[in-house]
Amino acid sequence: MASFVSNQIADRAFTVTTSDTASNICSYLYVGTGGNIAVVTEGGDSVTFNNVPTGSFVWVRTSKIMATNTTASQILGFT
Secondary structure: OHHHHHHOOOOOEEEOOOOOOOOOOEOEEEEEEOEEEEEEEOOOOEEEEEEEOOOEEEOOOEEEEOOOOOOOEEEEEEO
């Protein structure tokens, strides 16, 4: 586990603005207020993470974080 964590340390962090059209390139996400998060992965797959709890990290590389179907808020992106 230590090698996985050390490989995921972020250089940058930013507040995510969800958008169905704009790019949101992230290595992983932090969810400040829980809910659903709809993303397009780096590989081009559209997926919705349902009922993500407040204070969770979502370990997925994204190209977009969609406004449609995203109910979580205070999302931080890390690269």
